[in-house]
Amino acid sequence: MTGTPLTHIQATLEDPRLQAAIYKASGRLMDHRRHAIDPEELPDFQELRTQANLLKRHTIENLDHYLEMFQAQVEAHGGQVLWASDGQQVADFVLELARRKQARLIVKSKSMTTEEIDLRDRLEPQGLETVETDLGEYILQLAGERPYHIVAPALHKTREDVGEIFSRRLGVPLENEPEKQTKIARAVLREKFLAADIGMSGANFLVADSGAVVLVENEGNARMSTTAPRILVAVAGIEKLIPRAQDLAVFLKLLGRSATGQALTVYTSFLSGPRRETEIDGPEEFYVILLDNGRSKLLADPEKRQSLFCIRCGACLSHCPVYRKIGGHSYPWVYSGPIGAVITPQFQGIQAAGWLPFASSLCGACGEVCPVKIELPQLLLELRAEIQKARARHSENRWEKLAFRAWAWVMRHPRIYEMLGMMAGAVLPGASPGDWRERLPRWAARGPLGAWISQRDLPPLPERSFRRVWRERLRAGKS
Numbered sequence: 001m002t003g004t005p006l007t008h009i010q011a012t013l014e015d016p017r018l019q020a021a022i023y024k025a026s027g028r029l030m031d032h033r034r035h036a037i038d039p040e041e042l043p044d045f046q047e048l049r050t051q052a053n054l055l056k057r058h059t060i061e062n063l064d065h066y067l068e069m070f071q072a073q074v075e076a077h078g079g080q081v082l083w084a085s086d087g088q089q090v091a092d093f094v095l096e097l098a099r100r101k102q103a104r105l106i107v108k109s110k111s112m113t114t115e116e117i118d119l120r121d122r123l124e125p126q127g128l129e130t131v132e133t134d135l136g137e138y139i140l141q142l143a144g145e146r147p148y149h150i151v152a153p154a155l156h157k158t159r160e161d162v163g164e165i166f167s168r169r170l171g172v173p174l175e176n177e178p179e180k181q182t183k184i185a186r187a188v189l190r191e192k193f194l195a196a197d198i199g200m201s202g203a204n205f206l207v208a209d210s211g212a213v214v215l216v217e218n219e220g221n222a223r224m225s226t227t228a229p230r231i232l233v234a235v236a237g238i239e240k241l242i243p244r245a246q247d248l249a250v251f252l253k254l255l256g257r258s259a260t261g262q263a264l265t266v267y268t269s270f271l272s273g274p275r276r277e278t279e280i281d282g283p284e285e286f287y288v289i290l291l292d293n294g295r296s297k298l299l300a301d302p303e304k305r306q307s308l309f310c311i312r313c314g315a316c317l318s319h320c321p322v323y324r325k326i327g328g329h330s331y332p333w334v335y336s337g338p339i340g341a342v343i344t345p346q347f348q349g350i351q352a353a354g355w356l357p358f359a360s361s362l363c364g365a366c367g368e369v370c371p372v373k374i375e376l377p378q379l380l381l382e383l384r385a386e387i388q389k390a391r392a393r394h395s396e397n398r399w400e401k402l403a404f405r406a407w408a409w410v411m412r413h414p415r416i417y418e419m420l421g422m423m424a425g426a427v428l429p430g431a432s433p434g435d436w437r438e439r440l441p442r443w444a445a446r447g448p449l450g451a452w453i454s455q456r457d458l459p460p461l462p463e464r465s466f467r468r469v470w471r472e473r474l475r476a477g478k479s
């Protein structure tokens, strides 16, 4: 993403082609979900949500216990668990591993966690080719963009866009048929799968009692990425834990339906350790990197820790009227929509993303669709209150506070209020909306209030103020 969020938002709103693409794709996801959770299809949907919420709450409250259990199980199956506090530690491990194994090529399945730490950008400059194998992610890698949506990364791309990207980046003839485009990508990626030294994945779930990394997907690329290369590295946030394999009965029923409206995704893979002697495929070496990257900070807050329940289904994005207008690239981090508005300020600090919780209509749709019942609107409100308090303490708010104090003083002195009103009438006579800023002195438009002023319209000022009309009527003997 380039430019400020504001320029992205404006550009998105002014692009009818992009608006149509976002509305169409997110609308389709909403329709599919609605059908998939129809009470005739799934009568216990609401009970499943409650169960999922309780399971996640229990796991997050006992995370240390389940992390240790998971590690013991992975090691018992011959794998290794690494702990990373940030993206640099993940990259350092992968680079060192690649150096030791003389690896040159990594194939990667879709993973928001590795997007979160910009892993590809950390590996490729070191000479380690890293290829996304999910079709949407591959399109975006070629386009040089980050994901637009958690489950539909290239949601904003039309078939014409994809044809142009393939033609420009792969040197193939322009092709606008999705089936033919898929064949083009498959031909390129098949060679990569066969030549790759290391396979990388994220994790939809980490099962503590069996040490399994669970991946759900529709294209088969995650299965290829995790079984074809001789080394597998899975990178997962520590919140991906669930206690038992049987809990998947709850989460898998919710995830596919909430994400894409599928009862179950096409592939569900359970990876637990390197290839056994009796097995014909699978990696020889198996590593799971457990990433913190700010998560343990959230654990400390009993209310906000529920942000860690998220199973990255993307339903809150697709149903959010703000996301559907401003699109995924208007958000400052890889997580967009309501969950992005909740976790980005918590992970990255309010200086970087304090405006996000305010970018919500609080319509409540996100909270209603969340399969793990995260109270997203409530969290947005709590964050707003916190951010306002912090801003009040911070010097950045000094000008606003001064302005309101001055305003309060003026309001208590009617003559001065009237005089200022007359002066405003002289500076902005009959100003129409939009052009009043041009009449302000340059210092006012560029000063500390500049950003505030730039985003506000002023209704045209009446030719005669209320006070003047009132006095004229009194003089004329009317009341």
Ligand code: SF4
Residues within 6 Å of the ligand: 150, 258, 309, 310, 311, 312, 313, 314, 315, 316, 317, 339, 366, 369, 370, 371, 372, 373, 374
């Ligand atoms: S917050 Fe809930 S709805 Fe949004 S992505 Fe996470 S699990 Fe899905």
